[in-house]
Amino acid sequence: MAEVRTIKTPAEQTLSVAYEAARGALPGGKAVARLRDDAFRRFDASGLPHRRVEEWKYTDLRALMREALPLAAPPDAAAKTHAKDAGRLFAGVDCRRLVFVDGAFVPEASDLTAEAGLSIGSLAEALAEGDAQLGKAFQTDDAAVALNTALMGDGAVIRIAAGTALQRPIQLVFAASAGKPSAAFIRSLILIETGAKVALIETHEGGGNQINAAVELNVDDKAQVDYIKTTQTHGLHVGSMLATVGADAIFNTFAFNADASLVRNQMFVRFAGEGTKAGIRGVSLGRNKDHLDTTLLIEHAAGRCESREQFRSVLDDEAQGVFQGKIVVKPHAQKTDAKMMTRALLLSEDAEADNKPELEIFADDVICGHGATISAPSEELKFYLRSRGIPEQEAEALLVQAFVGEAIEEIAHKGIREALMVAALKWLGARG
Numbered sequence: 001m002a003e004v005r006t007i008k009t010p011a012e013q014t015l016s017v018a019y020e021a022a023r024g025a026l027p028g029g030k031a032v033a034r035l036r037d038d039a040f041r042r043f044d045a046s047g048l049p050h051r052r053v054e055e056w057k058y059t060d061l062r063a064l065m066r067e068a069l070p071l072a073a074p075p076d077a078a079a080k081t082h083a084k085d086a087g088r089l090f091a092g093v094d095c096r097r098l099v100f101v102d103g104a105f106v107p108e109a110s111d112l113t114a115e116a117g118l119s120i121g122s123l124a125e126a127l128a129e130g131d132a133q134l135g136k137a138f139q140t141d142d143a144a145v146a147l148n149t150a151l152m153g154d155g156a157v158i159r160i161a162a163g164t165a166l167q168r169p170i171q172l173v174f175a176a177s178a179g180k181p182s183a184a185f186i187r188s189l190i191l192i193e194t195g196a197k198v199a200l201i202e203t204h205e206g207g208g209n210q211i212n213a214a215v216e217l218n219v220d221d222k223a224q225v226d227y228i229k230t231t232q233t234h235g236l237h238v239g240s241m242l243a244t245v246g247a248d249a250i251f252n253t254f255a256f257n258a259d260a261s262l263v264r265n266q267m268f269v270r271f272a273g274e275g276t277k278a279g280i281r282g283v284s285l286g287r288n289k290d291h292l293d294t295t296l297l298i299e300h301a302a303g304r305c306e307s308r309e310q311f312r313s314v315l316d317d318e319a320q321g322v323f324q325g326k327i328v329v330k331p332h333a334q335k336t337d338a339k340m341m342t343r344a345l346l347l348s349e350d351a352e353a354d355n356k357p358e359l360e361i362f363a364d365d366v367i368c369g370h371g372a373t374i375s376a377p378s379e380e381l382k383f384y385l386r387s388r389g390i391p392e393q394e395a396e397a398l399l400v401q402a403f404v405g406e407a408i409e410e411i412a413h414k415g416i417r418e419a420l421m422v423a424a425l426k427w428l429g430a431r432g
Helices: 010-022 030-046 077-083 123-129 143-151 379-386 392-408 414-429
Strands: 096-101 118-122 156-160 170-175 183-192 197-206 210-219 224-233 236-245 250-258 262-271 277-286 291-300 306-315 320-329 337-346 352-361 367-375
Touching: 010 030, 010 143, 030 143, 077 096, 077 170, 118 123, 123 156, 123 183, 143 183, 143 210, 143 236, 183 197, 197 210, 210 224, 224 236, 224 262, 224 414, 236 250, 250 262, 250 291, 250 414, 262 277, 277 291, 277 320, 277 392, 277 414, 291 306, 291 337, 306 320, 306 352, 306 392, 320 337, 320 367, 337 352, 337 392, 352 367, 379 392, 392 414
Parallel strands: 096 170, 156 183, 170 197, 183 210, 197 224, 210 236, 224 250, 236 262, 250 277, 262 291, 277 306, 291 320, 306 337, 320 352, 337 367
Antiparallel strands: 118 156
């Protein structure tokens, strides 16, 4: 029988060449090198994910990624100086800023003042010193995560000691330089010990780069975490969260996508201890030909946990919004309470929303549900507003604002909540 070989696309060929050229210079010792080689072999066997891979059905990366850009060079002085103005969406929030340019840590633009119970470092340095505790969070065979593991260059390493309650949010600012478009593979490791409390903000902004960013998040028992991610990029952005959450924790995330061309945000979350409560939410605002994909795999591996997954998208022009969410309840995760809802608002007849919520339940004493809606703004409500003297365009904007605001209001931190509401209003104000 003739052997069947998969023909590599030009992008896959370029990635293979790039890995072979870079592998000797990437940070880490022999153990990390073996980890990289194994990850790249797994990626090379499957290639870029495509529509025949169920989890990537609506975001055919093999078709969308026609070419692979060269790996980013270390940022120069001008790029580092320019990065000091990045991440200003949260300028009104008192944050500790950690700045990265083209995936590389920029200490001189970051706030590294000492604080009890907090340790901050660079992943490149941790890999070089053998101090990167990778692999403690959710493990997945996803091709994008495998590629990130193979080519990871730098990112943040944050450790929050047991019982530490940080008063200021930590903002990870990932900016792109104004030079030649390039590719960056960013990996961050965040360890939150028992009883610690923190708010984290991850922001991505910039031009036509290709970004593959992954965050490993390990949350111990009784910790409280609020994780906000904003993506405002005009290139290709694939972001992965790999999270394991312990018992009796409070775990909230919010993803905000606006003014972004091609985004795939995927979250892999395991509740590994009993009694945890989680709110996993987000808003996507798309126009022109934006493609905004949110994909979740939420695994209830312990009993008596509660999770709420709520996502909303507003799509104008020819934008496409994708939501794929799967809740898996393991056999011993009794008393699970999990509910998932996704809503899409279409402002144009050419916009498209693909919603696919799923449940896999292997326990018999649970409360679980899911739902999805796709609609245009209510004509009745618009007529009501217009009858009060409000012009049609303003009436529609008010309805969209209320639709988005209901989700944003769930964010606990007042400053972050207000900043995202301002960003949503700015997006609305830019509509023709």
